[in-house]
Amino acid sequence: MITEDELKRSEIRAHMFKALAHPLRIYFLEKLKEKSWCVCELADEAGIPKSAASKHLAQLKEAGLVEDSKTGTRVEYSITAPCLLDMAACAEGVVLENRKKQIGLN
Numbered sequence: 001m002i003t004e005d006e007l008k009r010s011e012i013r014a015h016m017f018k019a020l021a022h023p024l025r026i027y028f029l030e031k032l033k034e035k036s037w038c039v040c041e042l043a044d045e046a047g048i049p050k051s052a053a054s055k056h057l058a059q060l061k062e063a064g065l066v067e068d069s070k071t072g073t074r075v076e077y078s079i080t081a082p083c084l085l086d087m088a089a090c091a092e093g094v095v096l097e098n099r100k101k102q103i104g105l106n
Contacts, residue, residue, distance in 0.1 A: 019063035024048070025056050026088070032066060032079040039075055 002010075020026060028042055037045075043053035057077055060066040065084065066077045 016063050016065065019059050019065060020084075020088075022056065022059075024053075025060055028053075028056060028060065028077075029065065029079055029085060032077060033082045033085055036069075036076045036078040039077070042077070 020029075024046055027046060028037075031037055031042060031045060039053050039057060040050055042057070043050040046053065057066060057068075061068060061077075065079065065081055067080050068075050068077050070076075
């Protein structure tokens with residue numbers, strides 16, 4: 001039977017993965033791995049309104065995946081767990097290989 005600690009850890013991980021369940025949030029994390037960005041720069045880079053970028057970044061922040069720092073009126077975001085993108089790349093490679101096998105390419 002699942003212990004209380006195991007359940008709590010699984011809930012935290014599910015919450016984190018839920019925050020990753022949008023392509024723009026993954027894109028933002030990839031950009032933030034390079035350097036810190038302000039909301040307006042990320043919005044311009046993604047071609048979306050600043051308000052939409054702010055909402056996506058708020059979800060990532062709430063999940064603990066990014067942090068922000070304010071200088072005057074400028075808010076810059078940085079990634080807190082860049083290793084997350086390495087894990088995603090690893091999983092992506094495995095999934096692609098499995099799909100190739102399924103359709104007979106390997």
